[in-house]
Amino acid sequence: MTKFPSSDQDYFSLFKIPNDFEVDLAAVRETYLSFQRAFHPDQFTASSESEQLAALQSSSLLNDAYETISSPIKRAAYLLGLSGVDVEQTSQNDLGMELLVEQMELRELLGALPGGERGLEELEALQVEVEKKVASCQSDFGVAFAKKDLQLSKRLYHKLQFLFKLTAEITEDEERRLGLG
Amino acid sequence: MALLQIQEPGIKPHHREQKFAVGIDLGTTNSLVAAKVGSVVETLPSKDGDHLLQSIVHYGDGAVTVGREARDFLVEDNKNTIGSVKRLLGKSQAEIRGFGYHLPYELDSQFPDGDPAIVTRHGSVRPTQVSAEILSVLKERAEEFSGQEVDGAVITVPAYFNDAQRQQTKDAAELAGLRVLRLLNEPTAAAVAYGLDAGAEGNVIVFDLGGGTFDVSLLSLRNGVFQVLATGGDTNLGGDDIDRLLMEWIRKRTGFSRDIDEKALVSLNLLSNSIKHRLSLEENAEYAFNNFTGVITRHDLKVLCKIPLKKMVAVCSKVLRDANVKISDVKEVVMVGGSTRMPAVRETVADFFEMPPLVSYDPDKVVAIGAGIQAEVLVGNRTSDEGLLLDVTPLSLGLETMGELVEKIIPRNTTIPVTRAQDFTTYRDGQTALSIHIVQGERELVSDCRSLGRFELRGIPPMVAGLAKVRVSFQVDADGLLSVSAEEVSTGVKAEIAVKPSYGLQASAVEEMLKSSRENAVKDMESRSLNEARVDAERLMEVVDAALLEDPDLIDSRELSVIQSKRELLTELLRVGSSAEIKKVTEDLNLASTNFANRRMDAQISKTLHGESIDSVVSE
Numbered sequence: 033m034t035k036f037p038s039s040d041q042d043y044f045s046l047f048k049i050p051n052d053f054e055v056d057l058a059a060v061r062e063t064y065l066s067f068q069r070a071f072h073p074d075q076f077t078a079s080s081e082s083e084q085l086a087a088l089q090s091s092s093l094l095n096d097a098y099e100t101i102s103s104p105i106k107r108a109a110y111l112l113g114l115s116g117v118d119v120e121q122t123s124q125n126d127l128g129m130e131l132l133v134e135q136m137e138l139r140e141l142l143g144a145l146p147g148g149e150r151g152l153e154e155l156e157a158l159q160v161e162v163e164k165k166v167a168s169c170q171s172d173f174g175v176a177f178a179k180k181d182l183q184l185s186k187r188l189y190h191k192l193q194f195l196f197k198l199t200a201e202i203t204e205d206e207e208r209r210l211g212l213g
Numbered sequence: 214m215a216l217l218q219i220q221e222p223g224i225k226p227h228h229r230e231q232k233f234a235v236g237i238d239l240g241t242t243n244s245l246v247a248a249k250v251g252s253v254v255e256t257l258p259s260k261d262g263d264h265l266l267q268s269i270v271h272y273g274d275g276a277v278t279v280g281r282e283a284r285d286f287l288v289e290d291n292k293n294t295i296g297s298v299k300r301l302l303g304k305s306q307a308e309i310r311g312f313g314y315h316l317p318y319e320l321d322s323q324f325p326d327g328d329p330a331i332v333t334r335h336g337s338v339r340p341t342q343v344s345a346e347i348l349s350v351l352k353e354r355a356e357e358f359s360g361q362e363v364d365g366a367v368i369t370v371p372a373y374f375n376d377a378q379r380q381q382t383k384d385a386a387e388l389a390g391l392r393v394l395r396l397l398n399e400p401t402a403a404a405v406a407y408g409l410d411a412g413a414e415g416n417v418i419v420f421d422l423g424g425g426t427f428d429v430s431l432l433s434l435r436n437g438v439f440q441v442l443a444t445g446g447d448t449n450l451g452g453d454d455i456d457r458l459l460m461e462w463i464r465k466r467t468g469f470s471r472d473i474d475e476k477a478l479v480s481l482n483l484l485s486n487s488i489k490h491r492l493s494l495e496e497n498a499e500y501a502f503n504n505f506t507g508v509i510t511r512h513d514l515k516v517l518c519k520i521p522l523k524k525m526v527a528v529c530s531k532v533l534r535d536a537n538v539k540i541s542d543v544k545e546v547v548m549v550g551g552s553t554r555m556p557a558v559r560e561t562v563a564d565f566f567e568m569p570p571l572v573s574y575d576p577d578k579v580v581a582i583g584a585g586i587q588a589e590v591l592v593g594n595r596t597s598d599e600g601l602l603l604d605v606t607p608l609s610l611g612l613e614t615m616g617e618l619v620e621k622i623i624p625r626n627t628t629i630p631v632t633r634a635q636d637f638t639t640y641r642d643g644q645t646a647l648s649i650h651i652v653q654g655e656r657e658l659v660s661d662c663r664s665l666g667r668f669e670l671r672g673i674p675p676m677v678a679g680l681a682k683v684r685v686s687f688q689v690d691a692d693g694l695l696s697v698s699a700e701e702v703s704t705g706v707k708a709e710i711a712v713k714p715s716y717g718l719q720a721s722a723v724e725e726m727l728k729s730s731r732e733n734a735v736k737d738m739e740s741r742s743l744n745e746a747r748v749d750a751e752r753l754m755e756v757v758d759a760a761l762l763e764d765p766d767l768i769d770s771r772e773l774s775v776i777q778s779k780r781e782l783l784t785e786l787l788r789v790g791s792s793a794e795i796k797k798v799t800e801d802l803n804l805a806s807t808n809f810a811n812r813r814m815d816a817q818i819s820k821t822l823h824g825e826s827i828d829s830v831v832s833e
Contacts, residue, residue, distance in 0.1 A: 065436070065438050065601070068438075068603065069438075069601050072601060072691070073630060073690070073691045074395070074590065074591055074602065074691065077395075077591045077593070078592075078593045088630050088688075088690060089632070091630050091691070092630045092632040092688070093632075095603075095628045095629070095630065095631050096631065096632070096633075098628075099627070099628070203534070207531075207534065210530075211527070
């Protein structure tokens with residue numbers, strides 16, 4: 033009988049890495065793939081029904097864990113969750129006026145771009161700017177979380193969330209302008 | 214044929230425990246079966262030496278024939294000869310009628326539940342039955358070839374097939390007496406055949422243009438792991454469409470009117486198909502039809518195909534963007550499917566990816582061979598250390614929430630298998646059942662997505678709205694098939710279904726929905742906002758109505774008249790108002806009833822303080 037990974041452990045223990053925001057993604061990927069090689073349902077097509085079910089569950093768990101850890105925003109939310117911070121419960125005060133104003137200004141920039149292909153160049157410039165902000169916000173989050181400053185971490189998480197949403201909107205806008213369906 | 218396989222001395226004769234597994238490419242135009250022959254996996258020929266079996270089924274006076282013999286009846290017995298049945302899998306009658314082109318056979322409009330069935334002299338047959346005929350021939354071919362029974366099969370499907378199409382493919386295989394080891398996406402199968410052969414590493418695009426479907430997948434190949442990073446496509450784009458464009462072109466030049474008779478139409482189709490093939494070999498093709506002769510060049514055909522080619526490029530571009538991979542990071546482009554023989558397609562692909570596509574593999578066989586290799590792994594004849602496949606869901610899966618909105622539970626391009634759960638709650642006091650409607654697609658409104666199934670969770674204990682916690686879990690297995698279960702968390706009441714296609718909605722093809730999803734993003738946002746405003750308004754009205762009914766003595770007449778007038782206005786706006794108007798009046802009504810609500814709260818607290826338990830207050 034194969035010993036499948038337990039779903040009780042958190043994703044960081046599953047991949048045998050410390051609960052830090054900074055992770056070695058290449059190493060995590062290797063671990064993930066070696067686990068998938070061992071537990072993927074394809075390995076159990078001739079096994080008992082209960083083993084097949086366990087393989088399906090383990091493989092799903094691994095996919096979820098890998099996706100969570102490899103995405104900065106999901107990883108940040110997950111780490112906060114492990115530290116007992118509920119990111120769903122957020123008040124205006126958690127965000128801070130400064131953050132809200134900055135986000136509104138960025139959105140206004142996006143809204144004010146000329147339409148169609150004419151605005152593409154400026155859109156790309158905005159994208160680069162937002163990407164820089166994402167990078168610096170991620171590194172700030174890493175520092176704050178390492179210092180166990182959960183309040184600041186939570187605020188930076190929400191900032192990151194805004195920035196990712198904005199990135200997604202910029203991408204969608206760009207695809208519309210390029211006529212990609 | 215098995216007798217001709219000579220064993221080398223010293224090598225063990227056929228192992229008793231070695232199972233016989235096959236890979237089947239069930240194509241729109243041609244189907245193939247592949248299995249291990251000696252030490253390599255190859256496609257198996259028929260007695261006549263043909264590897265390709267034409268996916269055409271003829272329901273004759275006595276027997277059912279498949280393949281080339283069936284093709285001979287396309288003209289003289291078109292009503293009983295069914296080609297391209299793969300296009301019908303998982304579709305409703307209404308969707309098929311909406312294809313926008315003529316089908317030579319008749320659909321049974323009386324068939325129950327709107328399921329499609331084709332009228333033949335053998336009675337009405339479902340697309341799954343027609344597909345099963347093709348699969349049976351391939352199964353027999355494999356068994357005659359090897360002298361062994363087939364223990365299991367890997368059947369390929371376009372990556373872009375939705376849940377209904379996958380389910381029906383599996384049903385067809387089971388109908389043909391095949392044990393399905395796995396449904397495998399066609400581009401992934403091609404990548405397996407290519408990757409294992411070339412030992413390639415890096416990002417590989419598989420460009421698969423078949424007779425009826427178009428798929429593009431981007432895979433990362435590393436250390437024997439084939440991970441699909443993103444997939445895209447169009448389940449209604451293929452060589453058949455090019456035939457139809459060509460038919461229309463010739464029809465116009467040969468003086469036939471639009472209502473050309475059916476037999477001439479079929480001959481015209483065959484002619485177009487053969488011209489297309491000739492133009493893959495030569496620069497010009499002469500043709501003769503209806504006493505008219507003419508010449509068409511390769512260039513003419515490329516111009517004719519402008520729109521389909523543009524669609525293909527758009528899909529490639531989208532796949533790269535979805536995976537966040539640049540053209541310069543693509544190491545190889547593998548061409549799959551007979552239609553990639555067209556020079557126009559090759560040139561377009563080469564221009565877009567800035568490199569010549571790899572055409573050294575037989576584009577017709579590579580998918581079946583990849584499926585055969587994976588079948589060997591899955592049946593246990595070889596270890597999967599040599600190849601681990603991690604595929605993705607092609608389309609987002611979600612649930613209908615209030616206001617006919619879709620809540621996405623599993624976004625497209627998520628690695629499978631995957632399990633995701635989401636909690637929902639009741640929105641009426643005392644609600645004991647929750648209806649769950651599963652949809653697939655990228656759009657925000659339920660009516661624009663494909664409905665996959667509905668079920669109901671009953672037996673939720675009556676509670677105040679918002680207290681019950683219903684956890685809905687979606688599970689997509691390694692075949693890409695979905696099952697859904699729901700559970701009320703506090704009581705453990707459960708319900709689940711394996712999703713079978715439901716044809717409740719007359720939606721057009723899913724890929725069209727996907728395409729229009731971006732075009733319609735703005736419109737969706739407006740209707741989403743309107744729906745949300747309506748839901749909020751209705752909810753508030755319900756709460757206010759219930760409160761007025763329960764505590765009429767806690768409100769004075771002036772307050773009551775303000776509340777009533779706002780409520781009337783809101784009722785009217787629900788029919789004709791914009792989302793902004795509805796939101797504003799909802800807020801007005803909310804403010805107008807705030808004092809009343811506070812008095813009710815006070816009254817309830819004092820009731821509780823007078824000895825009633827909190828439970829009985831809350832569950833009122």
